[in-house]
Amino acid sequence: MKDIFFCPEESNFYSNCLETFVLKNCSHSDSIVEFGSGDGSPMINSLLKTKFDAVIHGFELNTSAWKLANSKIDEYNLAHKYKIYNSCLFNSSKPQAEYLVANPPYLPASDPDIYMPLLFGGVDGATVTNNLLSLGYKNVLLLVSSFSNPISTIKRAEEKNYFVQKFMVLPLRFGYYSSEPKVKKHIESLRKKKMAFCSTNYYFLAGVLFKKCQESAINLSNELVKVMTSL
Numbered sequence: 286m287k288d289i290f291f292c293p294e295e296s297n298f299y300s301n302c303l304e305t306f307v308l309k310n311c312s313h314s315d316s317i318v319e320f321g322s323g324d325g326s327p328m329i330n331s332l333l334k335t336k337f338d339a340v341i342h343g344f345e346l347n348t349s350a351w352k353l354a355n356s357k358i359d360e361y362n363l364a365h366k367y368k369i370y371n372s373c374l375f376n377s378s379k380p381q382a383e384y385l386v387a388n389p390p391y392l393p394a395s396d397p398d399i400y401m402p403l404l405f406g407g408v409d410g411a412t413v414t415n416n417l418l419s420l421g422y423k424n425v426l427l428l429v430s431s432f433s434n435p436i437s438t439i440k441r442a443e444e445k446n447y448f449v450q451k452f453m454v455l456p457l458r459f460g461y462y463s464s465e466p467k468v469k470k471h472i473e474s475l476r477k478k479k480m481a482f483c484s485t486n487y488y489f490l491a492g493v494l495f496k497k498c499q500e501s502a503i504n505l506s507n508e509l510v511k512v513m514t515s516l
């Protein structure tokens with residue numbers, strides 16, 4: 286279990302975002318692609334609370350997490366709704382879907398040699414997040430961390446013609462993974478360059494629903510920038 290992502294507060298927040306921003310608004314014909322399903326519990330918990338009836342295609346590279354997710358999916362009889370592949374979405378033939386959803390790896394560090402290398406988000410922490418905004422999905426729900434160059438993510442979204450449709454924010458205490466000295470020191474260096482926004486003990490995690498631009502849509506990106514840079 287030690288090598289499977291474990292942070293109930295963060296996973297519950299992701300599950301809550303999935304439920305309110307995605308599953309409750311989906312129609313029967315919609316499908317969802319999920320990057321980095323972990324042990325599957327966030328999606329399973331929100332599936333159990335909603336009447337979502339279509340299929341979710343999850344991708345999880347960590348084999349232990351993938352196995353655990355599949356046993357939970359069987360336990361709850363959700364195999365017809367939630368299928369997880371032990372592979373990387375970027376290297377696969379991408380399934381078509383209305384939504385792409387992820388709580389992506391977002392830890393910044395000089396290199397991936399950290400407690401859990403699969404949580405490495407690139408040198409500024411935003412690389413995987415920003416790459417997910419380049420895959421062309423119409424609606425993208427992402428958790429965005431205030432210490433992982435959030436401004437670059439909002440810029441990438443604009444370049445790719447997304448607007449911020451909805452967001453919610455959770456203040457989180459630095460946890461086991463983000464308090465690793467190598468990671469924390471790196472975050473401090475990013476903070477000095479205005480690429481990370483946090484206090485000594487806290488950062489913000491935002492659940493953001495990006496949508497491909499529509500005329501007359503209200504774009505909340507300025508509000509999101511204000512919140513994410515306020516620590």
Ligand SMILES: C[S@@+](CC[C@H](N)C(=O)[O-])C[C@H]1O[C@@H](n2cnc3c(N)ncnc32)[C@H](O)[C@@H]1O
Pocket residue numbers: 290295296299320321322323324325327344345346347350372373374375387388389390391403404
């Ligand atoms: C922050 S964790 C989120 C896990 C789960 N969604 C949750 O919220 O509890 C990120 C997950 O992405 C997985 N991951 C990292 N890189 C990946 C990749 N290229 N393809 C698929 N999964 C990946 C990690 O193994 C990890 O389980």
